[in-house]
Amino acid sequence: SQTIHQWPATLVQPVGSPLSLECTVEGTSNPNLYWYRQAAGRGLQLLFYSVGIGQISSEVPQNLSASRPQDRQFILSSKKLLLSDSGFYLCAWALTQGGEQYFGPGTRLTVT
């Protein structure tokens, strides 16, 4: 069966520091991968999605970037965090474009 891992579970970072969040999927090949952010009391905002290695599409221009160095690995990065980057970051995978998505446990980021 498929599983999705995200780490760390919680993170507290100062403004201006770099960020790297990692997501890996097991038990499937060539998944569609997604990064979302959910700010406190808000809906899920799609940040990036990827249909294959090295293929990244950005939904919202900001100081974040994403990479997919391996088939089942998706990384979210920032060179300098802003206070507004605080939120609940969720990675998800889907077997097909437009298909059912399955979420990892998320990383709760607080930028201080």
Added chain:
Amino acid sequence: RKEVEQDPGPFNVPEGATVAFNCTYSNSASQSFFWYRQDCRKEPKLLMSVYSSGNEDGRFTAQLNRASQYISLLIRDSKLSDSATYLCVVNRGGSYIPTFGRGTSLIVHP
């Protein structure tokens, strides 16, 4: 008009009640639709897909109305454990990019 809209609630219902939520979408070319459940401070979990012919899973029924551009979720015989936020997802027509609604909060009380 927002791409995907949901009544935020909260819907406060007694155990055993039937409750229904709607989710409207603006892009008539949208092709796939889903309902997710999100518990407080947890990740969303897939509840069910919404097919053109409707979909039923136990106490949960999902319907799609393309003419009026909305999907619905009906929960029968509500349980305390149904208390959660229910998110609808609509994939943007032609691109399969998912858009989440902001969710509807359900509170089931004894």
